[in-house]
Amino acid sequence: MLTRISNQRRPTAVFAGILLFALLFTACASPEPDKPPQNGEAAVTLETLPEHDGAPYVVLNGNVPAFSEGERTATAVEEYSPLDDLGRCGPAYANLCPELMPTEEREAIGSVKPTGWQTVRYDDLISDKYLYNRCHLIGYQLAGENANKQNLITGTRYLNVEGMLPFENQVADYIEETGNHVLYRVTPCFTGEELVARGVQMEALSVEDNGAGVAFNVYCYNVQPGITIDYATGDSWVAGEEPPELNGGTPSYILNTNSKKFHRPDCANVASIKPQNRDTTGESRTDLLARGYSPCGACKP
């Protein structure tokens, strides 16, 4: 079944969205595998996706990616989907090769606010503290796309590091070693109108050796162990504790990342913060002061 959740705060709908793990991901096209799974492999598809169960990813369709014969060329390609009506990313697609790989250091990407983005930290539960990363669909090391809004989603630290990075590294290593092409597609999977993806499908196929070097089709879960996420909004809380929805779900503070001031969400000055400088955070006052932020003089947070 498909759980539809509007952006408006309706606690019952939010709870339904959390409790019911939707098995149907309308944003993900179902790939047609070239061949059926072998050796009794579980024939997991996006439609039969199991709930997250300790592993950062599951293999889809017997690990066979859905690239056609016609796509297997030695031509560099890089395509990003236009954002949808809600501002969400769609599939990112490339035929990767050495010429697409970056030669410059990464620049800051803090100006991009993917849908559902919140700055929130759990110091005791996440070694890098912050729950969300601006998560590249096609990793920077593969195509050099950095502050591209069509290539960045709100992803957990766990998705980024445990789920996606090992596959990205495999592809990058292969291209660096061989100079060959790799067809590559990363599809964020949203349920209904949720703003945070439930996960991403990653497909890759090395071209010149017809998949002997790299071939995979996996789904990586956008979860964080020990944290419960409301995918409709990006709100989060410690698993097993009360959701913050009881206080209206409003973030603790609004930041001006340029002036380094923090405000109460209802402060009149918030409206005049430029969008690229505005951020919402669940961080505590103490943490913000430690990060060099100072309280707004008007709303005195």
Ligand SMILES: [Zn+2]
């Ligand atoms: Zn203020």
